[in-house]
Amino acid sequence: MLGFKPLEYRQTANTIVILDQTQLPEKEMYKHLKTVDDVYEAIKSMKLRGAPLIGIAAAYGIVLTAHSNELESILKAADYLESARPTAVNLSWAIKRMKDVAAKSKNLFEGLLKEAQAIEQEDRSACQYIGQYGSELVKAHAKIMVHCNAGALATAGIGTALGIIYTAESQNKNPVVYACETRPLLQGARLTSWELTKNRIKTYVISDNMAATYMPEMDLAIVGADCIALNGDTANKIGTRGLAIIARYNNVPFYVAAPLSTFDFSIETGADIPIEMRSEDELRKFNNKKIVADRAGIYNPAFDITPADLISGIVTEKGIIERPDRTKIERLKNSGLNKYL
Ligand code: MRU
Numbered sequence: 349m350l351g352f353k354p355l356e357y358r359q360t361a362n363t364i365v366i367l368d369q370t371q372l373p374e375k376e377m378y379k380h381l382k383t384v385d386d387v388y389e390a391i392k393s394m395k396l397r398g399a400p401l402i403g404i405a406a407a408y409g410i411v412l413t414a415h416s417n418e419l420e421s422i423l424k425a426a427d428y429l430e431s432a433r434p435t436a437v438n439l440s441w442a443i444k445r446m447k448d449v450a451a452k453s454k455n456l457f458e459g460l461l462k463e464a465q466a467i468e469q470e471d472r473s474a475c476q477y478i479g480q481y482g483s484e485l486v487k488a489h490a491k492i493m494v495h496c497n498a499g500a501l502a503t504a505g506i507g508t509a510l511g512i513i514y515t516a517e518s519q520n521k522n523p524v525v526y527a528c529e530t531r532p533l534l535q536g537a538r539l540t541s542w543e544l545t546k547n548r549i550k551t552y553v554i555s556d557n558m559a560a561t562y563m564p565e566m567d568l569a570i571v572g573a574d575c576i577a578l579n580g581d582t583a584n585k586i587g588t589r590g591l592a593i594i595a596r597y598n599n600v601p602f603y604v605a606a607p608l609s610t611f612d613f614s615i616e617t618g619a620d621i622p623i624e625m626r627s628e629d630e631l632r633k634f635n636n637k638k639i640v641a642d643r644a645g646i647y648n649p650a651f652d653i654t655p656a657d658l659i660s661g662i663v664t665e666k667g668i669i670e671r672p673d674r675t676k677i678e679r680l681k682n683s684g685l686n687k688y689l
Pocket of ligand 1: 397398399400436495496497498499502503507508509535571572573574584585650
């Protein structure tokens with residue numbers, strides 16, 4: 349299924365080929381990234397986006413510099429890439445893995461390429477497991493509300509939240525998706541509708557302010573995550589917190605789907621998760637046309653925090669943490685299942 353690849357590293361040309369997500373759904377355009385600057389720019393401008401995918405892109409971005417076999421310049425490139433987006437912990441997590449390997453590799457290119465491939469492969473496999481576990485939550489013909497894009501466009505595999513939907517579809521459950529458009533960059537309208545319909549999943553796009561109207565009809569809401577704190581508080585695309593509140597009011601189960609690479613056990617609560625503030629132009633203009641009065645101020649945080657007590661469960665590749673809290677997440681942390689904890 350799927351029929352597209354958001355990112356591919358080509359070793360012979362030492363190039364990363366990405367599907368430029370800013371052009372979707374209008375054009376399926378691929379871009380060749382040859383330098384660390386290209387990768388930084390692509391992450392920053394969200395030509396590629398989604399927490400797991402930016403971690404994978406940064407890992408291969410470091411590989412692009414590795415032919416020099418100069419540790420210092422490789423570490424400098426790693427720090428530069430890490431500064432591209434601050435909230436998605438998968439980015440710093442992947443970069444730490446690459447730096448650790450760089451510090452102990454004799455042949456830097458070989459060592460770093462192997463590690464980037466491992467990060468990519470682990471993410472692909474995590475998505476499969478998340479899909480399997482999460483699909484148990486989906487009954488036949490379930491109506492499911494989603495936000496932003498936590499799909500194949502955001503990972504190396506079938507996606508997290510959307511991976512659950514693809515898996516449920518493969519079990520002939522015929523889920524119906526209500527995708528919030530996700531202002532201001534419209535990942536729900538542009539990207540989620542594109543990849544779901546390409547894969548023949550019944551999809552309706554609603555504007556963000558329709559969520560409260562349609563939520564009472566839903567069987568489930570599932571979102572992705574950019575960072576999960578030790579107590580289960582979760583950072584995800586701006587608007588997620590509002591959806592969780594609406595879901596709770598309507599007794600609709602609200603699940604987060606994320607791999608272990610999205611947990612940051614050193615962050616105690618959501619209050620300590622850094623929130624990316626993006627350019628005010630993303631709100632001030634629409635289709636390059638001014639839509640806000642010049643003298644009005646603008647707030648544009650890219651993410652918000654959903655408190656753990658609004659989350660019914662977190663679907664990971666190791667299973668589902670029902671009603672997440674610090675004790676359960678500490679148990680996950682100490683289980684030794686992930687060598688990079
Ligand atoms: O700003 P974006 O488009 O990178 O935000 C993406 C999200 O919020 C996703 O829900 C999250 O990264 C999980 S992707 C599997």
